[in-house]
Amino acid sequence: xxxxxxxxxxxxxxxxxxxxxxxxxxxxxxxxxxxxxxxxxxxxxxxxxxxxxxxxxxxxxxxxxxxxxxxxxxxxxxxxxxxxxxxxxxxxxxxxxxxxxxxxxxxxxxxxxxxxxxxxxxxxxxxxxxxxxxxxxxxxxxxxxxxxxxxxxxxxxxxxxxxxxxxxxxxxxxxxxxxxxxxxxxxxxxxxxxxxxxxxxxxxxxxxxxxxxxxxxxxxxxxxxxxxxxxxxxxxxxxxxxxxxxxxxxxxxxxxxxxxxxxxxxxxxxxxxxxxxxxxxxxxxxxxxxxxxxxxxxxxxxxxxx
Numbered sequence: 001x002x003x004x005x006x007x008x009x010x011x012x013x014x015x016x017x018x019x020x021x022x023x024x025x026x027x028x029x030x031x032x033x034x035x036x037x038x039x040x041x042x043x044x045x046x047x048x049x050x051x052x053x054x055x056x057x058x059x060x061x062x063x064x065x066x067x068x069x070x071x072x073x074x075x076x077x078x079x080x081x082x083x084x085x086x087x088x089x090x091x092x093x094x095x096x097x098x099x100x101x102x103x104x105x106x107x108x109x110x111x112x113x114x115x116x117x118x119x120x121x122x123x124x125x126x127x128x129x130x131x132x133x134x135x136x137x138x139x140x141x142x143x144x145x146x147x148x149x150x151x152x153x154x155x156x157x158x159x160x161x162x163x164x165x166x167x168x169x170x171x172x173x174x175x176x177x178x179x180x181x182x183x184x185x186x187x188x189x190x191x192x193x194x195x196x197x198x199x200x201x202x203x204x205x206x207x208x209x210x211x212x213x214x215x216x217x218x219x220x221x222x223x224x225x226x227x228x229x230x231x232x233x234x235x236x237x238x239x240x241x242x243x244x245x246x247x248x249x250x251x252x253x254x255x256x257x258x259x260x261x262x263x264x265x266x267x268x269x270x271x272x273x274x275x276x277x278x279x280x281x282x283x284x285x286x287x288x289x290x291x292x293x294x295x296x297x298x299x300x301x302x303x304x305x306x
Contacts, residue, residue: 030109100223128226137218141182177211205249249290
């Protein structure tokens with residue numbers, strides 16, 4: 001999940017020496033997938049993974065963390081016949097941040113690949129990271145929409161699940177933060193910053209906060225050849241709920257990082273009548289979520305986690 005902001009640039013005044021990671025190896029990647037009430041998503045993910053990956057392409061393991069689903073998530077026996085370790089764990093503490101931390105805690109690999117349960121892997125999801133390997137501490141993968149309807153294509157054209165692109169001193173694209181629909185993180189760096197901030201109990205902003213903290217200790221890079229496809233079939237109601245949640249995440253990250261992430265009106269990247277309407281609807285969702293979180297933040301406050 002992610003926060004949506006195309007207007008604010010986070011800057012780091014301190015020039016500190018940044019860490020370099022060890023090289024990426026497929027058999028040192030632990031895939032961690034948090035899930036709540038999405039049995040279909042888990043089944044689709046694992047089905048497609050084994051359709052597109054042979055044993056020589058397997059990672060170290062797949063860890064699925066059930067975050068209080070009702071009914072509980074089940075791991076079908078057919079997925080255990082391929083020779084790849086798959087674990088299903090329960091996380092009682094609410095929120096994807098807590099679920100991901102639970103998965104990372106038991107992960108045996110040196111690298112953590114976070115995917116969401118409404119994502120589906122492609123054959124390049126692991127290979128794309130190997131191709132991008134440049135000793136960064138974390139990599140932002142690519143996300144495409146599963147379907148070709150107008151709503152799905154809006155998400156893709158707006159790059160909703162791709163971190164904001166900026167340039168480094170050498171003119172290369174670098175992400176400002178990470179989005180956990182598809183991201184690979186060096187476990188040593190993840191542990192050094194104490195993982196996800198579990199104060200952020202919603203699916204919005206927790207990955208942005210993590211990426212910003214990781215960027216303090218090492219470089220972040222893009223891995224555009226690592227592709228996952230995202231299922232946006234929850235329609236216009238899901239669209240509104242998603243951006244309302246992102247608006248809440250905006251306000252939380254704003255408080256943690258002392259920046260300004262208030263939603264503002266914008267024009268869509270691809271201008272047509274449908275996209276113009278969706279952009280306005282996106283803004284409304286963001287604004288309502290932002291105001292909702294603003295009341296909570298002012299009442300309870302937040303502690304900056306470093």
